Amino acid sequence: MSLTRGVPRPTRPVRPDARAAAMRKDGGLDLLACTVADLEGPLESRTRAVALRRFLIDETPRVLPSRVSGVAQSAWDRLRTASFLPTWSEVSRTASGDGTLKLAVGLDDATVETVLIPTSGRSTVCVSSQAGCTRRCDFCATARLGSGRNLRAGEIVLQYLVAASAATDSTPRNVVFMGMGEPLDNLAAVLAAIRALTDVLPGLSPRHVTVSTAGVLPAMKRFLAVSDANLALSLNATTDAVRTRLMPHNTRWPIAALLGLLREAGERQPKRRFFVEYVVLSGVNDAHDDARRLAELLHGIDAQVNVIPHNPFPGSPYVAPERADTLRFQQQLKARGVKSIVRWPRGADVAGACGQLALRHVGQAGTDRLDG
Ligand code: SAH
Numbered sequence: 101m102s103l104t105r106g107v108p109r110p111t112r113p114v115r116p117d118a119r120a121a122a123m124r125k126d127g128g129l130d131l132l133a134c135t136v137a138d139l140e141g142p143l144e145s146r147t148r149a150v151a152l153r154r155f156l157i158d159e160t161p162r163v164l165p166s167r168v169s170g171v172a173q174s175a176w177d178r179l180r181t182a183s184f185l186p187t188w189s190e191v192s193r194t195a196s197g198d199g200t201l202k203l204a205v206g207l208d209d210a211t212v213e214t215v216l217i218p219t220s221g222r223s224t225v226c227v228s229s230q231a232g233c234t235r236r237c238d239f240c241a242t243a244r245l246g247s248g249r250n251l252r253a254g255e256i257v258l259q260y261l262v263a264a265s266a267a268t269d270s271t272p273r274n275v276v277f278m279g280m281g282e283p284l285d286n287l288a289a290v291l292a293a294i295r296a297l298t299d300v301l302p303g304l305s306p307r308h309v310t311v312s313t314a315g316v317l318p319a320m321k322r323f324l325a326v327s328d329a330n331l332a333l334s335l336n337a338t339t340d341a342v343r344t345r346l347m348p349h350n351t352r353w354p355i356a357a358l359l360g361l362l363r364e365a366g367e368r369q370p371k372r373r374f375f376v377e378y379v380v381l382s383g384v385n386d387a388h389d390d391a392r393r394l395a396e397l398l399h400g401i402d403a404q405v406n407v408i409p410h411n412p413f414p415g416s417p418y419v420a421p422e423r424a425d426t427l428r429f430q431q432q433l434k435a436r437g438v439k440s441i442v443r444w445p446r447g448a449d450v451a452g453a454c455g456q457l458a459l460r461h462v463g464q465a466g467t468d469r470l471d472g
Pocket of ligand 1: 239240241277278279280281282283312313314315333334336377378379408409410411412413454455456
C-alpha cells in the first residue's frame with residue numbers, strides 16, 4: 101500500500117522566497133520547514149518524502165535518526181548529512197485553570213513560549229516568531245525582553261508540533277502568530293513556516309493561519325502579495341498621538357497608511373478577511389469617541405475587530421478594563437455596524453495570555469521573575 105494514499109499533491113504555487121528560507125542555513129536543509137515537494141528531489145521519490153515528513157511530524161525527533169522507516173538508507177544517508185533539525189527541549193509546561201497550556205521551548209541559544217489554547221473541537225496554537233522583540237509596545241511584556249534573535253522556519257514549525265503532541269483532545273488546526281516577537285520583522289522565516297504548515301502534511305488550511313503584526317507596513321505589503329494566510333493588524337488606538345505613545349513605530353507607519361493598505365488590498369482581493377486587534381487600556385483608548393473613530397477608520401474595510409482586554413503583567417503601566425467597560429466598548433462598535441468579538445484572556449493565570457509572554461515563571465513562593 102502506498103504511503104501517499106490520501107495525500108494529495110499541492111496545488112498552490114511554491115513561493116521562491118519562502119522556499120529559499122526553508123532550504124538553506126549554513127549549507128544545510130532546515131528539515132522541519134521542508135515540504136514533501138522539497139524532499140522529493142533529494143530522496144528521489146515522493147513516497148519516501150511522505151514517509152520522512154510523516155515521521156518528522158509524528159515523532160518530532162531531537163536528533164536526526166540513523167534510519168527512517170520507508171526511506172531507502174542510501175537516500176536518507178545523503179540527505180541526513182546535508183540537513184539539520186532544531187536542537188530543542190521542553191523547558192516547562194504550565195497548565196492554566198481554563199485548559200490553556202503554556203510551553204517554554206528551549207532552543208540552542210534561546211527559549212521561546214508557545215501556547216496551546218483548546219476550544220471545543222478547534223484548538224489553536226499560538227507560536228512565537230522571535231525570541232524577544234525589537235518593537236517597543238508599551239503595553240506588552242515581550243517588549244521588555246528587548247531584541248532576541250529571529251527564529252528559523254523549522255523552529256516555528258517545531259512549536260506547532262510540540263504543542264500538537266501535548267494536545268489531549270483534537271489535533272490543533274489553527275495557528276496564530278501572536279506569541280513572542282513581531283512576525284513581519286522575520287518575514288522570510290514566517291512565510292517558510294506557513295508554507296510547511298499548510299503543506300499536504302500536516303495540512304493546515306491557510307485560512308486557519310493568522311499572522312498578527314504591530315503594523316510594519318512594507319512587510320505587510322509583501323505578506324499580502326504572497327500569502328493566503330490571514331493578517332491581523334494590532335491597531336490599539338484611534339489617533340496617531342495615542343498610538344505613537346503606545347507603539348513608537350507608529351511615527352513611521354501611521355494609522356492612515358496602515359488602514360489604507362488594508363483598504364486597497366481588500367479591493368484587490370475581495371475574499372480576504374482582515375482582523376484588527378484592539379487592546380483595551382482603561383482610560384487610554386476606551387472612550388466613546390474611540391469607538392466612534394474606530395468605526396469611521398474601518399469604513400470600507402472588511403475587518404473583524406478583536407477587542408482584547410489588557411492583560412496586566414508586573415511593571416505594566418496600564419490598568420485592565422472592567423469587564424463591563426470592555427463589553428460597553430464592543431457594544432458601541434456593534435451599534436455602528438462593526439463586526440467584533442471580545443477575546444477574553446485565556447491562560448492569564450499562567451501569564452500565557454496575549455502580551456504576557458516574557459518567560460515569566462511563577463516562583464514557588466509566589467514571586468514573579470522576568471528573565472532573558
Ligand atoms: N507583534 C505582533 C504579535 C505579538 S502580540 C503584534 O503586535 O501583533 C499579539 C497580540 O497581543 C497583539 O494584538 C497585541 O496588541 C496584543 N497584546 C500585546 N500585549 C498585550 C497585553 N498586555 N494585553 C493584551 N493584549 C496584548
